[in-house]
Amino acid sequence: MQKGGAVMAATLQTIADELGVSRSTVSNAYSRPDQLSPDLRARILATAERLGYSGPNPTARSLRRGKVNAIGVLLTDNLSMAFTDPYAVAYLRGLAEAASARETSLLLINLPTDEAAGRRVVSNAAVDAFCLYCVPDWHGALELVRQRGVPIVIGEDPNAFGPDASYVGIDERAAARRLGEHIVNLGHRDIAIVAHWIVDGGVTGEVSADPDALRYYVTGERVRGFRDAFTGAGLPWDRVRLINAAANHREEGAAGAAHALDRHDRATAILCTSDVLALGVLDALRVRGLTPGRDVSVTGFDDIPDAEVHGLTTIRQPSVERGRLAGELLLDPPEDPAGRRLTLPVSLVVRATTGPNSTKEQS
Amino acid sequence: MQKGGAVMAATLQTIADELGVSRSTVSNAYSRPDQLSPDLRARILATAERLGYSGPNPTARSLRRGKVNAIGVLLTDNLSMAFTDPYAVAYLRGLAEAASARETSLLLINLPTDEAAGRRVVSNAAVDAFCLYCVPDWHGALELVRQRGVPIVIGEDPNAFGPDASYVGIDERAAARRLGEHIVNLGHRDIAIVAHWIVDGGVTGEVSADPDALRYYVTGERVRGFRDAFTGAGLPWDRVRLINAAANHREEGAAGAAHALDRHDRATAILCTSDVLALGVLDALRVRGLTPGRDVSVTGFDDIPDAEVHGLTTIRQPSVERGRLAGELLLDPPEDPAGRRLTLPVSLVVRATTGPNSTKEQS
DNA sequence: TTGAAAGCGATACCAA
DNA sequence: TTGGTATCGCTTTCAA
Numbered sequence: 132m133q134k135g136g137a138v139m140a141a142t143l144q145t146i147a148d149e150l151g152v153s154r155s156t157v158s159n160a161y162s163r164p165d166q167l168s169p170d171l172r173a174r175i176l177a178t179a180e181r182l183g184y185s186g187p188n189p190t191a192r193s194l195r196r197g198k199v200n201a202i203g204v205l206l207t208d209n210l211s212m213a214f215t216d217p218y219a220v221a222y223l224r225g226l227a228e229a230a231s232a233r234e235t236s237l238l239l240i241n242l243p244t245d246e247a248a249g250r251r252v253v254s255n256a257a258v259d260a261f262c263l264y265c266v267p268d269w270h271g272a273l274e275l276v277r278q279r280g281v282p283i284v285i286g287e288d289p290n291a292f293g294p295d296a297s298y299v300g301i302d303e304r305a306a307a308r309r310l311g312e313h314i315v316n317l318g319h320r321d322i323a324i325v326a327h328w329i330v331d332g333g334v335t336g337e338v339s340a341d342p343d344a345l346r347y348y349v350t351g352e353r354v355r356g357f358r359d360a361f362t363g364a365g366l367p368w369d370r371v372r373l374i375n376a377a378a379n380h381r382e383e384g385a386a387g388a389a390h391a392l393d394r395h396d397r398a399t400a401i402l403c404t405s406d407v408l409a410l411g412v413l414d415a416l417r418v419r420g421l422t423p424g425r426d427v428s429v430t431g432f433d434d435i436p437d438a439e440v441h442g443l444t445t446i447r448q449p450s451v452e453r454g455r456l457a458g459e460l461l462l463d464p465p466e467d468p469a470g471r472r473l474t475l476p477v478s479l480v481v482r483a484t485t486g487p488n489s490t491k492e493q494s
Numbered sequence: 495m496q497k498g499g500a501v502m503a504a505t506l507q508t509i510a511d512e513l514g515v516s517r518s519t520v521s522n523a524y525s526r527p528d529q530l531s532p533d534l535r536a537r538i539l540a541t542a543e544r545l546g547y548s549g550p551n552p553t554a555r556s557l558r559r560g561k562v563n564a565i566g567v568l569l570t571d572n573l574s575m576a577f578t579d580p581y582a583v584a585y586l587r588g589l590a591e592a593a594s595a596r597e598t599s600l601l602l603i604n605l606p607t608d609e610a611a612g613r614r615v616v617s618n619a620a621v622d623a624f625c626l627y628c629v630p631d632w633h634g635a636l637e638l639v640r641q642r643g644v645p646i647v648i649g650e651d652p653n654a655f656g657p658d659a660s661y662v663g664i665d666e667r668a669a670a671r672r673l674g675e676h677i678v679n680l681g682h683r684d685i686a687i688v689a690h691w692i693v694d695g696g697v698t699g700e701v702s703a704d705p706d707a708l709r710y711y712v713t714g715e716r717v718r719g720f721r722d723a724f725t726g727a728g729l730p731w732d733r734v735r736l737i738n739a740a741a742n743h744r745e746e747g748a749a750g751a752a753h754a755l756d757r758h759d760r761a762t763a764i765l766c767t768s769d770v771l772a773l774g775v776l777d778a779l780r781v782r783g784l785t786p787g788r789d790v791s792v793t794g795f796d797d798i799p800d801a802e803v804h805g806l807t808t809i810r811q812p813s814v815e816r817g818r819l820a821g822e823l824l825l826d827p828p829e830d831p832a833g834r835r836l837t838l839p840v841s842l843v844v845r846a847t848t849g850p851n852s853t854k855e856q857s
Numbered sequence: 858t859t860g861a862a863a864g865c866g867a868t869a870c871c872a873a
Numbered sequence: 874t875t876g877g878t879a880t881c882g883c884t885t886t887c888a889a
Contacts, residue, residue, distance in 0.1 A: 193620060236619060238600070278546075280503065370693055534859085556883095
């Protein structure tokens with residue numbers, strides 16, 4: 132069948148008509164080869180080939196089957212983080228592996244900062260499930276994600292989407308506390324924290340913020356964990372400097388470090404909420420001729436491969452494994468609801484960038 | 495409407511019935527707010543909210559509209575390369591940026607080595623277009639990709655999919671030749687090439703292969719480019735050692751280098767088909783106490799950020815930009831067919847890892 | 858401003 | 874083994 136002289140794309144019907152069989156049969160030729168004679172099937176396939184039929188339309192098939200074989204992954208605006216931070220990359224790889232094992236693809240959805248656009252993108256995403264990771268928790272489009280009614284796995288705030296959502300994460304606060312205690316035990320008192328998303332917006336520099344009111348869950352928990360350690364040791368919290376990094380990039384880590392280093396009362400320890408930021412801080416030290424672990428102690432978070440190379444003290448958390456588990460929870464959810472909420476173990480890895488405070492107490 | 499006591503997911507129809515309006519109207523409330531009174535629209539949205547309607551089903555909408563707002567990206571088995579090689583990551587980022595600007599997502603499709611599975615995955619992929627990059631050219635599922643009849647952009651073999659496919663790439667062979675000439679001009683005669691996918695399969699080690707018969711286009715062209723340089727200088731090709739890397743990973747680069755270094759007639763220059771492999775070669779040199787550029791010259795390909803850090807001599811080619819162009823070609827194809835085939839410029843970046851041959855000629 | 862009708866392209870049950 | 878029929882959920886003219 133053609134229309135107006137233009138060649139219409141072939142469909143199941145085209146093939147069926149051509150051969151005088153029913154669409155069901157043609158469909159079976161593709162989806163259930165055992166349901167028809169090899170002979171007929173061969174004829175159908177040959178005709179399809181001849182007519183340039185590209186096989187069953189995936190969208191139509193998905194509509195009918197109620198399944199699209201895709202997991203939606205929401206990413207921060209401009210994808211910078213997902214493709215830049217080795218930890219996130221490893222996480223994605225694990226997710227992709229789990230998905231791939233089930234012939235499922237990953238739909239990478241770049242969530243625009245603009246709310247309306249964000250909602251549009253989310254509502255157009257044809258996916259069987261969503262994986263939420265490194266997403267600004269406060270984005271209005273996340274509400275839509277929940278409304279979509281598909282399974283969700285989250286990696287950050289365990290309570291963000293209610294008890295129905297699966298969860299694969301770590302105890303962020305306890306992990307940070309361990310780092311903080313390590314630093315306190317080394318005698319440090321002049322401490323700076325370099326963190327991404329303490330405040331929204333693109334500023335890198337010192338900010339003042341209430342740790343109990345940070346909007347980004349992960350940063351909030353980690354900062355609170357640091358505070359737990361400090362106050363537990365009798366160290367007044369208002370003595371700690373909070374430095375916001377405009378992005379989770381190495382360069383921002385270096386820029387942020389400047390605010391802790393280039394002043395008379397220089398910090399003797401800088402805690403970062405990611406290894407990537409910490410590597411930037413190390414860059415800043417190098418430029419200034421300071422030795423990490425001796426002049427200034429530095430800690431990261433994640434334990435990416437480069438952390439070991441640079442001797443960075445950090446928290447090791449599962450990466451590929453964590454992504455893989457997230458994917459499995461989505462695709463093969465365990466019967467037991469408790470099995471859908473996983474808190475993974477972490478460990479403190481002490482390397483060369485932390486050492487005893489060598490300066491004399493200043494106040 | 496319910497069925498058998500189970501709550502059915504709400505659809506447009508559910509809302510329409512509830513309010514006694516037609517589905518068209520409900521549809522308009524979502525897709526064309528200007529087509530109905532604000533009042534009615536508000537009532538519809540409120541009812542939808544109350545009934546837990548998640549908004550128009552993306553799959554159904556895509557079927558109807560004939561567009562899914564997604565670009566399919568085929569990736570090598572296990573995604574290792576896409577997420578591991580900084581060059582590929584940058585390319586993907588550019589692609590994602592172009593897509594995102596048009597509210598389009600990226601469907602990352604992991605192409606299983608298994609042919610049947612590969613075909614299944616490709617035929618189920620609901621996408622408006624395909625981007626082919628770093629894909630094993632010989633995979634049978636690629637045939638299906640072409641049959642799908644959607645726009646394609648390729649980044650490797652410009653002739654792989656006929657003249658209809660868009661193309662954004664570089665002159666691989668000429669680029670490699672420049673590297674080869676650089677090395678030859680420095681007086682090197684004992685040369686090894688470390689390359690990914692010279693032969694298929696997981697072996698890392700010396701292989702013998704005819705440069706004119708390599709199955710992977712990119713490696714083939716680069717190896718032929720090296721040969722052009724050597725034979726142009728009167729250097730017999732059979733003196734060059736070909737070392738296959740099992741994967742495009744730093745570790746494999748190091749492993750491959752061993753085959754060129756741990757022998758009496760050690761190579762004085764090692765050319766790699768990617769920076770990632772070259773960094774591995776540098777690792778291998780370090781372990782052996784050899785100095786790059788003095789004891790052994792090393793070259794890479796791509797000019798990833800780490801290349802500069804390590805002083806690697808390499809070919810610089812556009813990365814983010816190249817991905818962005820690929821996305822734009824797919825989403826906003828220029829009228830002029832010639833505009834859909836872009837060969838981008840590259841440059842030779844000479845740094846510290848190459849230097850004059852300091853050993854005396856051995857034969 | 859609202860609605861009726863006609864698909865979009867395929868799948869799956871149940872008969873024949 | 875093959876075919877008929879009823880959807881899947883939505884969009885889009887075209888009329889009213």
